[in-house]
Amino acid sequence: MIGALIAILKRRPVVKSLPKSAANARDFLDTLSDLGGRLDRKEISKNEFLFTAENELKFLAEASFLEGAGTKFFFDTESEQYLSDWVREQAKWLPGLIDAIKTNGMDDNVRRRLNLWGDSLAAVGGIGHIMANRDVYGTWISGDTNRSCDTCDELNGVRKPLGWFLDHGYIPGQPGSKSLSCGGWGCCCRIVDDEEKRLLPIVWRWQKKPRYITSL
Secondary structure (H helix, E strand, O other): OHHHHHHHHHOOOOOOOOOOHHHHHHHHHHHHHHHHHHHHOOOOOHHHHHHHHHHHHHHHHHHHHHHHHOOOOOOOHHHHHHHHHHHHHHHOOHHHHHHHHHHHOOOHHHHHHHHHHHHHHHHHHHHHHHHHOOOOEEEEEOOOOOOOOHHHHHHOOOEEEHHHHHHOOOOOOOOOOOOOOOOOOOOOOEEEOOOOOEEEOOEEOOOOOOEEOOOO
């Protein structure tokens, strides 16, 4: 079975242009949903689930990162370390997901957890954009004041190079943020350039019909 999974991954079609971060997130959710269903039906083992999910996570995280950074971006120590740490951190939650599926099947709680993974994967593109444009200035704009946290309120109107926001961990809408009081959950804030064009987040996921930036 493992050999068959490796063969499937190797047959992944070569794309001429990198997929968008949002599409990557949807791809990962589709993969996890399919794997979860197969695990629930006992068609695959826990190890097979982990093997396929982690490989898919690595591939799509790199694609999302490059979509934000641009195809001419060359990976350096910082970017490689970030992706490695991010994949390792996300992979830690996979065994818990497996236990939840085995206990309750693909219920609403499991599907909510899958959506959080989609948000996290989509945010990787924003990190790529920052790392490729560290010296570009941006201004933090708070979102819905009913949902903003103390950290976001303090950042409102702050104009700094994108690298400054990254170094301090101030990434709008990054799920599980340890630097924002809101934890990034449901964050409606954004960073805009001097012409008020949105720089971050790349995926505007708080609208009923999400729009995606087509060029950076």
